[in-house]
Amino acid sequence: TAVYFTTALFDAMASEAVGALAGLEEIWTGGDVLSAPALRRVLEECPGTTVVHAYGPTESTVFCSYQVFGPGERVVERLHLGVPMANTRMYVLDEGLRPVVPGVVGELYVAGSHLARGYVGRPGLSSERFVADPFGPAGERMYRTGDLARWNEHGEVVFEGRADQQVKLRGFRIEPGEIESALVVHPSVAQAAVVVREDRPGDKRL
Known part of the structure; x- marks a missing residue:
């Protein structure tokens, strides 16, 4: 049995219901930066499950590379985009x-x-x-x-x-500059700066 989770859902499952994943043979996840602590928890609690961390923009419909954590590869040193997929x-x-x-x-x-x-x-x-x-x-x-x-x-x-200021939040691409431009249109706003905060691991917000 295999499933695909967005990274936000993967992080939530790892935090709140990791036991429900133990019977899965393979989990694919992608769409945003993956939380290393969440991945480690799944790998520890689900020793027989292969986790595939996939990367790809929408324009490549969708995944174009992947990193595999099989039953014999449970150490998470650094997450990367992996190797290119076929074709x-x-x-x-x-x-x-x-x-x-x-x-x-x-x-x-x-x-x-x-x-x-x-x-x-x-x-x-x-x-x-x-x-x-x-x-x-x-x-x-x-x-x-x-x-x-x-x-x-x-x-x-x-x-x-x-290479630019674009950020990704819960799978959505966001241009902070566009939000800043909209904010300064208001007569009460002289300057605006939009940044991503992550007060809790995996919980990003503007």
Whole structure:
């Protein structure tokens, strides 16, 4: 038996009902940054369950890489984006679209047959984010994720933050600058700053 949980639901299950997961063979989770303490709790309480931490933006419909914690791999040293899935190509490139060497941070690009065609009614944004793939077959495109990443010594992609100010909260992409712009329109607001707070592990809020 296998299930998929968003990361928020996975964290909640790990905290409040981890015993209900013990009979599952496989759990997939993704959509946001996974809580390492929540993952450790599930791995400890469900020794026979494989947990797959998956990554992928909506534009790649949806997952494009994964990290597996099988029955023989229960130590969580550092969460990363894992390795590319089948039929997926992932590149870490510099500003000139040149591959960077392992250990060096660049922007993450994703390519493969699963890419979206673009954004409905937004040709400018589509051309900005979906660009020609110089490393793949002729005519192929790659998606500029906006995520900063690097390759580690094991051939896995490690997430290092965002190239812009976008944040992800409960699976939703949020642009703090857009909220700030809306707030300062009010005559009583002179300046505004929007940040993500995490007063309790796994409980993010603006």
